[in-house]
Amino acid sequence: MAFQHGLSGINAASKQLDAIGNNVANSSTVGFKGSRAEFADMFAANFYGVAATQNGIGVNTTLIAQQFGQGNITTTGNQLDLAISGNGFFVMQNANGISYTRNGQFQIDREGFINNNGDYLMGWQVDDRTTPPSVQNGNLGPLKIDNSLLEPRPSDYGGESMRFNINLDSRNNPVEYNALTEGASLTGVTALPVPPATAAFNAADKIKLSDGSYVLASGANLGQKFNSDGSPINDAGGNPTFYDKKLGWLDAAGAVQQYTPNAATPAGAAGTIAAVSIAFNPSDPATYNSKTALTAYDSLGNPIQVAVYFKKTADGQWDVYATAKHTDGSVVDLGTGSAAASPYTALGTGLAFGPDGKLTNGGPIAAATYTPAGGGAPLALKFDFSGSTQFGTSFAVNELVQPGYASAVVSNLQIDKTGIVSARYSNGQTKVIGQVVLANFANQQGLQPIGNNRWMETYNSGNPTLNDPGSTNVGLIQSQALEDSNVDLTGELVNMITAQRYYQANAQTIKVHDQVLQSLMQMR
Numbered sequence: 025m026a027f028q029h030g031l032s033g034i035n036a037a038s039k040q041l042d043a044i045g046n047n048v049a050n051s052s053t054v055g056f057k058g059s060r061a062e063f064a065d066m067f068a069a070n071f072y073g074v075a076a077t078q079n080g081i082g083v084n085t086t087l088i089a090q091q092f093g094q095g096n097i098t099t100t101g102n103q104l105d106l107a108i109s110g111n112g113f114f115v116m117q118n119a120n121g122i123s124y125t126r127n128g129q130f131q132i133d134r135e136g137f138i139n140n141n142g143d144y145l146m147g148w149q150v151d152d153r154t155t156p157p158s159v160q161n162g163n164l165g166p167l168k169i170d171n172s173l174l175e176p177r178p179s180d181y182g183g184e185s186m187r188f189n190i191n192l193d194s195r196n197n198p199v200e201y202n203a204l205t206e207g208a209s210l211t212g213v214t215a216l217p218v219p220p221a222t223a224a225f226n227a228a229d230k231i232k233l234s235d236g237s238y239v240l241a242s243g244a245n246l247g248q249k250f251n252s253d254g255s256p257i258n259d260a261g262g263n264p265t266f267y268d269k270k271l272g273w274l275d276a277a278g279a280v281q282q283y284t285p286n287a288a289t290p291a292g293a294a295g296t297i298a299a300v301s302i303a304f305n306p307s308d309p310a311t312y313n314s315k316t317a318l319t320a321y322d323s324l325g326n327p328i329q330v331a332v333y334f335k336k337t338a339d340g341q342w343d344v345y346a347t348a349k350h351t352d353g354s355v356v357d358l359g360t361g362s363a364a365a366s367p368y369t370a371l372g373t374g375l376a377f378g379p380d381g382k383l384t385n386g387g388p389i390a391a392a393t394y395t396p397a398g399g400g401a402p403l404a405l406k407f408d409f410s411g412s413t414q415f416g417t418s419f420a421v422n423e424l425v426q427p428g429y430a431s432a433v434v435s436n437l438q439i440d441k442t443g444i445v446s447a448r449y450s451n452g453q454t455k456v457i458g459q460v461v462l463a464n465f466a467n468q469q470g471l472q473p474i475g476n477n478r479w480m481e482t483y484n485s486g487n488p489t490l491n492d493p494g495s496t497n498v499g500l501i502q503s504q505a506l507e508d509s510n511v512d513l514t515g516e517l518v519n520m521i522t523a524q525r526y527y528q529a530n531a532q533t534i535k536v537h538d539q540v541l542q543s544l545m546q547m548r
Contacts, residue, residue, distance in 0.1 A: 027537055032082030033530030036063050039085040040523040047511045048520070055095070055126035055477050056509035058516075062087045092468045095126075095510035097502055103437045104130040104138065107507040110499015112462030115490070116143040116478065117166060124463055124488070127477040128506055136169040138445075141476060147443065148459040148492075155182065159444070159459045164490065167445055167458045171434055174449050176325025178403055179428030185388045185408035186320065188332060189423035192414045194381065196313045198336045304335055304345055306368050311335065312345070314419040321428035322400035326351055332407070333368070340378065340414065344371040344389075346407065350397060358391035358405065371407055377414035429453050439503040443493040462498040463488035 040061040050056040064086045097107045106128035108114070113124035123143065130138050130145055138145040144166035150157045179186060305311045317331040333345040345368045348356045358369040372389040393404040411423065432451035439445050443460030465471060470484030481488055493501045 027534055029080075029082045030530045030533035030537065032066070032084065033533065034527060036061070036083045036085050037523055037527035037530060039088070041520065041527065043088055044516050044520045044523055047516050048513065051509050051511040051513045051516070053477065053509050054129055054506050056511065057093075057126065058091045058509070058511040059088050060091060061085055062089050090469060090471070090473070091510065093510050095508040097505050097507055099505045101504050103439070103504060104132065105504055105506050106130060106439060106460070107502045107505040108462065108493075108499050109502050112464050112491070112493070112498035113479070115146040115164075115461055115463050115488075116140065117146055118143045121480075122146075123474065123478040123480050124471070125477050125479070126507055132169055136171050138167045138169065143478075145460065147445065147461050150456055150458050157456055159456065161492070164461065167460070169434060169437065169447060169457060174432045174451070174453060174455070176321060176323065176431045177428050178323040178401065179320035179328070179426045180404045180406065181427045183406075184427040185406035186318065186330070186426040187408045187411065187423060188316065189411035189421075190314075190316065190409070191412065191417060191420045191422065192314060192334055192336075192342060192375075192377075193419050194377075194414045194416045196336045198338055199311060199313060304333065304343070304368065306331065306333060306345070306347055316421050316424065318424045318426055320348075320405060320426055321430055322396040322398075322403050324398060324400045325430035326396065326398060326400065327430065328396070330405070332371075334375075337374070341374065341376055342414075343374040344407075344409075345369065346371050346391070348405070352397055354397060356394055375409055375412065381413050381415045383410065383412060439501060441494060441500040441502065443501045460493060460501060461490045462493050463490055464497050465489075
């Protein structure tokens with residue numbers, strides 16, 4: 025019996041050394057799971073069962089048990105390196121069928137498939153017919169990066185609007201002034217013998233009146249003077265000037281002549297003060313209060329520089345103007361859709377705000393449909409200010425969003441912790457291309473290793489369950505990282521010494537038993 029005991033022990037020790045050696049050899053293999061030899065004693069049974077005094081007949085190796093504990097995760101900086109933090113396996117496919125792995129060293133082949141050593145990474149596919157494209161759970165297939173150009177999208181895609189979420193400063197004054205009409209220019213200095221006793225004004229000066237508005241002097245007809253009825257002043261008694269909302273001058277005799285605008289003779293006649301709104305001019309910042317801009321696109325991806333101007337006309341009332349300039353320098357009238365005679369277009373009736381600072385109108389304002397130069401499809405831009413406010417704080421742009429973009433190529437790839445794979449394009453757009461799925465098994469010990477860091481399912485493992493990363497019974501994905509082998513190299517070296525002693529001890533059993541037999545043979 026001792027020979028059988030020792031021989032079974034040597035066999036068991038050899039199995040243990042095999043497992044330890046395999047662990048040591050793969051201590052640097054990404055995603056490798058170590059194993060250990062498990063043993064059980066053996067007894068010989070007879071017809072009457074096992075007697076209480078019966079000795080065992082040795083040891084048997086019952087299992088080389090795989091150890092699926094978590095390995096350390098090391099960051100790599102490679103976008104396609106993936107580590108699983110928790111349970112689960114990547115699902116791989118090749119010509120021979122489905123396999124499973126913890127090795128997340130992936131690449132993209134020339135056809136755009138994400139693969140590992142020729143095996144395709146499997147995941148949920150995306151339905152491009154939805155807007156935005158949505159992941160279809162249950163639709164399993166190889167994950168593929170589309171390396172073709174991303175098609176351009178016009179800024180009126182799907183009837184969507186360009187959203188302008190802004191705050192207009194309620195403290196702004198309306199853009200208007202008291203204007204001098206034809207000939208009422210200032211030249212030199214004029215002294216008046218009535219209040220104010222003296223006045224000193226120069227050509228092109230601004231004269232502030234008592235109501236806080238302004239008079240802008242023009243040099244267009246420098247030196248000409250007019251009476252209140254519009255007739256020229258032919259004397260040399262001085263040049264017209266203003267005080268206290270009145271137009272005054274000296275006649276030839278030195279008498280003061282005045283004209284005061286009133287209901288009977290309203291302001292605006294030649295030579296009088298006219299309170300008028302300043303005409304908007306996008307090149308003159310004095311004619312509007314605030315401005316913002318964005319880039320829109322036609323169906324071919326050609327950019328259109330859209331600028332929007334806001335001009336306060338009264339408390340809570342704002343006119344809105346827009347300019348649309350194409351890359352060829354052409355300017356389009358967004359109100360008519362034709363080439364613009366003027367460089368701007370008034371948008372609707374403007375914006376109106378209530379006492380709470382929120383819009384009382386401001387639904388999407390549709391510009392006229394027009395066909396851009398270069399053969400693009402007809403374009404119908406919409407301006408949506410519905411999220412805008414008018415509070416007593418500085419002008420601010422909180423959000424500028426438009427649905428269009430130019431064509432682009434893939435510049436980067438992102439995989440989040442739930443396995444969502446997104447392609448980032450050179451124009452800043454992001455497109456979801458699929459979702460990595462993880463498989464789990466009721467009995468991981470039942471998986472059959474097939475080499476190349478792969479396992480295959482067996483009857484003992486049970487069928488796989490496929491889940492989104494982070495859901496029931498599976499872990500999360502960590503991108504730009506890899507899971508190290510879970511082998512404890514120091515521990516394995518200690519185990520190797522123990523197994524060596526175990527082997528030597530069993531060999532000694534055989535040796536001693538041999539010596540005993542030799543002693544028996546030598547007895548006479």
